[in-house]
Amino acid sequence: MHDNNKTVVVIGAGPAGLSAAYQAQKSGYHVVLMEKTGIAGGKGGSKKYKNFTVDFGPHAYHAMTKEITNLMENHSKGNLVDINIKQKLYITKKPISYPMKIKEAVLNFGIGLNIKILFDFFVSKTKSIFIKQSRNSFKQFGEANFGKTLYDLCFGKYTERVFRRSSDDISVEYARRKLPNASLWGFIVGLLTKIHSKKDRESYLHVRRYMYNKNGIGNTYQEIAKGIIDRGAEAIFNCEISNIVVSEDNKVQSVNLNLPEKKNIKCDYLISTIPIDDLVHYTDKKITDHNFNEKKISYKHVVIVNVILDKPRLSENHWIYLVNDQFYFNRLSEQKNFSMNCAPKNKTLIMLEVILDSVDKEWRWEGDQWRNKVEKELGFFNISSKEIEDIWVTRMEKAYPLFLVGYEEVKNKILNDFAKFKNIISTGRYGLFLDVNMHDAMVLGAEGFRYLVENKVEEFYKDHKMVCIWKRNQKS
Numbered sequence: 001m002h003d004n005n006k007t008v009v010v011i012g013a014g015p016a017g018l019s020a021a022y023q024a025q026k027s028g029y030h031v032v033l034m035e036k037t038g039i040a041g042g043k044g045g046s047k048k049y050k051n052f053t054v055d056f057g058p059h060a061y062h063a064m065t066k067e068i069t070n071l072m073e074n075h076s077k078g079n080l081v082d083i084n085i086k087q088k089l090y091i092t093k094k095p096i097s098y099p100m101k102i103k104e105a106v107l108n109f110g111i112g113l114n115i116k117i118l119f120d121f122f123v124s125k126t127k128s129i130f131i132k133q134s135r136n137s138f139k140q141f142g143e144a145n146f147g148k149t150l151y152d153l154c155f156g157k158y159t160e161r162v163f164r165r166s167s168d169d170i171s172v173e174y175a176r177r178k179l180p181n182a183s184l185w186g187f188i189v190g191l192l193t194k195i196h197s198k199k200d201r202e203s204y205l206h207v208r209r210y211m212y213n214k215n216g217i218g219n220t221y222q223e224i225a226k227g228i229i230d231r232g233a234e235a236i237f238n239c240e241i242s243n244i245v246v247s248e249d250n251k252v253q254s255v256n257l258n259l260p261e262k263k264n265i266k267c268d269y270l271i272s273t274i275p276i277d278d279l280v281h282y283t284d285k286k287i288t289d290h291n292f293n294e295k296k297i298s299y300k301h302v303v304i305v306n307v308i309l310d311k312p313r314l315s316e317n318h319w320i321y322l323v324n325d326q327f328y329f330n331r332l333s334e335q336k337n338f339s340m341n342c343a344p345k346n347k348t349l350i351m352l353e354v355i356l357d358s359v360d361k362e363w364r365w366e367g368d369q370w371r372n373k374v375e376k377e378l379g380f381f382n383i384s385s386k387e388i389e390d391i392w393v394t395r396m397e398k399a400y401p402l403f404l405v406g407y408e409e410v411k412n413k414i415l416n417d418f419a420k421f422k423n424i425i426s427t428g429r430y431g432l433f434l435d436v437n438m439h440d441a442m443v444l445g446a447e448g449f450r451y452l453v454e455n456k457v458e459e460f461y462k463d464h465k466m467v468c469i470w471k472r473n474q475k476s
């Protein structure tokens with residue numbers, strides 16, 4: 001299907017890489033897709049375990065643009081369906097719906113806490129009239145905009161537990177992305193009127209059309225990969241890259257593989273969707289001399305503890321956020337609620353998520369080593385130890401970019417260095433160090449390819465944060 005004799009090598013067969021490969025092939029390029037695991041889908045993949053379909057933590061697709069949704073639908077054989085997501089938060093010990101409803105929130109917090117929340121908020125606002133407060137960190141931003149009590153209760157302590165960092169170390173950029181409506185006023189106005197601020201509308205948090213492939217979201221990605229391969233692309237699964245060859249005139253020439261066989265793959269263009277530090281490592285630091293040990297650009301690992309329960313269902317919720325600090329895990333999800341096809345009728349699969357580093361002892365724990373923690377957490381939901389039938393883990397390396405204060409400056413410097421290389425682009429959630437979902441990762445894959453072949457690498461790195469918003473707002 002290729003007609004211009006040029007080869008685009010894509011590293012990573014996750015949502016971003018597949019979308020880039022799809023576009024490259026559609027535009028007439030020969031595509032070589034390299035993937036280190038045995039299946040397509042990246043973190044949006046699905047596997048089989050016994051008679052369960054298991055995602056890397058259930059992944060719902062946010063339908064935000066027609067273009068990407070069409071691509072997903074065309075590769076789902078009619079199985080990509082709308083789902084009505086139900087989510088609960090345990091901020092206190094009683095659950096509260098998400099998105100929050102004002103009456104439910106007020107009743108849930110109780111009179112004493114509501115008064116404290118309002119009092120703290122007015123103290124913080126009054127203080128800000130007289131003293132200029134800096135807002136560089138998640139904590140400073142959160143306390144200034146919500147008051148200490150609401151901030152601690154809903155965001156601050158949870159963020160610290162999840163990332164195991166002081167929220168003073170976490171960048172305000174992350175706060176702007178994660179904190180709904182960005183202030184107590186905005187939050188209340190949003191709750192009462194459903195009118196959201198401009199910044200808020202730009203966030204994926206208010207996208208409410210979720211979809212899921214009835215047989216596991218990974219099936220859609222596998223179909224996209226299959227289509228690309230059937231049309232003539234070369235796909236190399238279970239590959240191990242040895243190095244990426246860069247010439248003196250700042251061009252990537254080829255990729256050397258160790259596995260599945262020693263091989264040199266020449267490329268005219270290279271699209272990388274792997275973490276930034278891995279890309280730099282493969283080029284032997286030729287594309288930037290940044291020292292990643294400085295840790296301003298680093299990623300956190302995730303362990304998903306998968307638990308089969310010998311009962312039909314735990315709850316009707318898709319995600320339950322375990323905000324209250326009595327919990328060890330960050331989030332609980334139930335795969336069956338995304339699609340009944342994913343589990344047998346009489347059993348259910350629960351996934352408990354925790355963010356870790358490789359130095360944490362739990363990172364290496366296998367199935368039954370988790371039993372005590374699982375029993376304690378699920379005990380809260382009235383699950384007895386007898387109902388816990390099987391426990392196993394899914395490890396996800398570098399699953400969350402860690403946005404530390406000052407990371408932006410470092411990231412910009414790295415991307416400026418990358419921009420000198422005109423035939424390579426680093427994109428996707430990990431290649432651009434962004435907190436994006438699958439939809440936006442796919443936009444970044446497709447757009448990354450377009451900017452690359454239009455010789456606009458530098459512009460891509462300048463535009464990358466806006467690209468998804470522009471696409472969302474584009475009338476089609």
Ligand SMILES: Cc1cc2nc3c(=O)[nH]c(=O)nc-3n(C[C@H](O)[C@H](O)[C@H](O)COP(=O)(O)OP(=O)(O)OC[C@H]3O[C@@H](n4cnc5c(N)ncnc54)[C@H](O)[C@@H]3O)c2cc1C
Pocket residue numbers: 011012013014015016017034035036037040041042043044056057058059060061062239241273274275278302353396399400427428429430431436437438439441
């Ligand atoms: C726990 C969790 C839950 C999430 N839930 C949702 C959700 O419900 N909905 C949603 O839309 N998004 C969700 N996300 C985000 C979603 O997973 C990402 O946005 C998406 O997977 C990013 O796609 P990507 O292609 O950029 O990266 P990835 O999915 O990570 O794909 C990168 C690919 O590159 C491969 N690779 C890595 N290194 C190499 C190498 N050296 N050589 C070759 N191949 C390599 C990987 O194996 C992988 O296949 C979640 C993320 C996490 C961590």
